[in-house]
Amino acid sequence: MSADRSKPPAGGADYTVDELLAHSLAIEAEAEERYTMLAEQMEVHNNDEVAKLFRRLAEIEGKHVAKVQALSGDTPIPHIAPWDLRWQGQSSPEAPEFDDLHYLMTPHHALELALQGECYAAEFFADIAASASDATVRQMAEELAQEEREHVALVEKWLARYPKPDRNWADDQDPPGQE
Amino acid sequence: MSVDTEGTTAALAARDYKSSVKPVWCPGCGDFSVLSALTKALAEMQLPPEQVAVISGIGCSSRIPAYLNTYGFHGVHGRALPLGVGLKVARPELTVLVSGGDGDGFSIGGNHFLHACRRNVDITYIVMDNQVYGMTKGQASPTTAPDWSLSKLTPEGPGINPFYPLVIALASGANFIARASTSDPNGTARMLVEAIRHPGFSFVQILSPCVTFQPEQRDWKKLVRPAPVAATSDPAKAARRLMTDDNLFVGILYQGSREPFQPRLENRLEHPTELEEQFAV
Numbered sequence: 001m002s003a004d005r006s007k008p009p010a011g012g013a014d015y016t017v018d019e020l021l022a023h024s025l026a027i028e029a030e031a032e033e034r035y036t037m038l039a040e041q042m043e044v045h046n047n048d049e050v051a052k053l054f055r056r057l058a059e060i061e062g063k064h065v066a067k068v069q070a071l072s073g074d075t076p077i078p079h080i081a082p083w084d085l086r087w088q089g090q091s092s093p094e095a096p097e098f099d100d101l102h103y104l105m106t107p108h109h110a111l112e113l114a115l116q117g118e119c120y121a122a123e124f125f126a127d128i129a130a131s132a133s134d135a136t137v138r139q140m141a142e143e144l145a146q147e148e149r150e151h152v153a154l155v156e157k158w159l160a161r162y163p164k165p166d167r168n169w170a171d172d173q174d175p176p177g178q179e
Numbered sequence: 180m181s182v183d184t185e186g187t188t189a190a191l192a193a194r195d196y197k198s199s200v201k202p203v204w205c206p207g208c209g210d211f212s213v214l215s216a217l218t219k220a221l222a223e224m225q226l227p228p229e230q231v232a233v234i235s236g237i238g239c240s241s242r243i244p245a246y247l248n249t250y251g252f253h254g255v256h257g258r259a260l261p262l263g264v265g266l267k268v269a270r271p272e273l274t275v276l277v278s279g280g281d282g283d284g285f286s287i288g289g290n291h292f293l294h295a296c297r298r299n300v301d302i303t304y305i306v307m308d309n310q311v312y313g314m315t316k317g318q319a320s321p322t323t324a325p326d327w328s329l330s331k332l333t334p335e336g337p338g339i340n341p342f343y344p345l346v347i348a349l350a351s352g353a354n355f356i357a358r359a360s361t362s363d364p365n366g367t368a369r370m371l372v373e374a375i376r377h378p379g380f381s382f383v384q385i386l387s388p389c390v391t392f393q394p395e396q397r398d399w400k401k402l403v404r405p406a407p408v409a410a411t412s413d414p415a416k417a418a419r420r421l422m423t424d425d426n427l428f429v430g431i432l433y434q435g436s437r438e439p440f441q442p443r444l445e446n447r448l449e450h451p452t453e454l455e456e457q458f459a460v
């Protein structure tokens with residue numbers, strides 16, 4: 001996992017309102033799509049409990065997409081090519097990375113991933129709020145950071161219901177290798 | 180649907196290029212990231228899905244056409260390139276992408292790889308290289324390290340020099356040569372856009388970990404790094420760069436200007452039955 005995934009670019013994060021909206025839309029849309037893809041993987045591998053959690057997370061992120069769109073009102077959010085989005089690290093702050101998955105993962109692992117994503121997103125927007133020169137950007141970024149903090153609290157509450165599994169959770173009696 | 184640069188018209192988003200088929204790849208497989216990068220690339224180019232054909236061979240990676248909303252053909256092992264070349268020659272207006280694995284492209288399909296580079300038809304060839312035959316449970320492929328000993332078939336490692344896809348592509352005449360990594364899906368998407376836009380045969384090797392049979396490839400994301408020099412159009416310079424390449428540099432190596440091969444189609448038959456008539460006994 002890239003350690004600096006949550007950070008706006010080095011040397012400052014002075015986004016315009018348009019840039020902030022485009023970044024937040026890209027972040028939420030990617031998270032929604034990623035959780036959907038992760039849910040599908042778990043469905044294919046008959047890990048229904050984790051699949052349902054990922055579906056639920058995708059739904060939540062979908063609502064977030066709508067909220068960002070609402071923030072921009074009638075003004076369309078400009079599109080920025082994925083490679084021109086500015087953040088440190090190579091992937092968007094919120095979406096778990098594909099290689100974080102395991103076919104035998106438990107709800108605890110899934111929620112840990114989600115928690116990390118929400119924390120990264122909250123930090124990302126908080127950093128922008130702290131360094132933007134434009135007052136509207138500061139206010140919008142703070143609003144977005146607050147939203148993410150609420151998600152952090154929600155995921156933490158869920159996580160409390162799923163204690164850490166024992167250390168043999170990945171043991172498979174019939175592993176996919178050539179044994 | 181997302182908003183385009185002018186913010187005026189509804190546009191196709193990456194998810195509009197995905198099919199409803201759920202991938203059966205192992206969770207954690209690098210190929211998911213390739214799927215994501217490819218759909219982002221197609222969305223950035225706003226290519227109508229019905230104008231794109233993705234042709235593959237056999238292997239885990241070769242399943243990718245099923246997961247896309249474009250036209251697709253899941254062909255025979257190692258024969259994706261002749262299929263793709265044939266399609267492009269017959270239907271030059273289509274964007275033809277050929278995709279697959281290192282086994283499909285460099286073992287059984289190795290011969291086709293050389294000649295597709297040579298022929299320089301305007302297609303893009305994407306190889307998801309995991310240095311193993313993933314689908315058949317982890318045998319050594321042409322790009323496997325000589326001392327890789329995780330397979331029971333090669334308990335002391337294959338013991339032979341790996342195949343260097345970029346070297347072969349350059350020597351055989353590919354017009355665009357690049358290496359990408361699944362650890363950077365957005366960077367990979369950009370590279371795919373450039374490869375598709377470049378005329379002639381474009382080859383992109385994507386380092387795509389097989390987490391099941393090559394688990395140590397999870398570390399690739401810590402090891403890959405951007406190539407220290409920009410793309411060149413000089414094959415001699417590209418060849419010199421490859422002399423010091425350790426297979427972990429990511430970037431566009433070469434962008435040539437050779438004229439793509441596209442035969443004239445005016446004499447072609449209107450209907451396959453005309454061909455049958457010619458061969459009737």
Ligand SMILES: Cc1ncc(C[n+]2csc(CCOP(=O)(O)OP(=O)(O)O)c2C)c(N)n1
Nearest residue numbers: 238239240256280281282283311312313314
């Ligand atoms: C003619 C033929 N020979 C052998 C096979 C068995 N086979 C299926 S996939 C494969 C190798 C696939 O490796 P690669 O292209 O690297 O794909 P990966 O699964 O690693 O993505 C082989 C040898 C076959 N399907 N057809």
Ligand code: SF4
Nearest residue numbers: 205208239313389390
């Ligand atoms: S066996 Fe390897 S290449 Fe095939 S889906 Fe699994 S991780 Fe991917």
Ligand SMILES: [Mg+2]
Nearest residue numbers: 280281309311
């Ligand atoms: Mg392979």
